[in-house]
Amino acid sequence: MNSKTKAVFLDRDGVINIDKSYVYKIEDFEFIDGIFDSLRSYQEKGYLLIVVTNQSGIGRGYYTEEDFQKLTAYMLEEFKKEGIEIAKVYHCNHSPEEGCECRKPSPGMLIRAKEEFDIDMKNSIMIGDKDSDMEAGRRAGVRECIKV
Helix, strand or coil, X not given: CCCCECEEEECCECCCECCXXXXXXXXXXXXXCCHHHHHHHHHHCXXXXXXXXXXXXXXXXXXXXXXXXXXXXXXXHHHHHCCCCEEEEEXXXXXXXXXXXXXXXXXXXXXXXHHHHCECHHHCEEEECCHHHHHHHHHCCCCEEEEC
């Protein structure tokens, strides 16, 4: 019997919130219509909800790690008000030029989540808005990659 956890991996900008390019202020963060219902549905089906987001604006100096954490705390609190529990938010703060293992399309964030939560990647889903999200999901062994 397979007791591993199944997960939905979510990109942030363009999936959870409207992508306005380097969103780091609460006043600029606007949830996408229907996101609460969608995530509630996945949660009710037993999926762990995990955010995996590239945040190169930190590496580029557009905003700070503290700015990102403040916005993340706000986002998680809004989800909690809607009865939605996000298991964890993974982020890559490197610029593309740094060539790290965590920046999508590299699968580093998904692999870390797999190890931390014992995730069954073949029964998990990646939802993103860019080809790099789909590529990261495929490279991590995720069965279903949905581009929105």
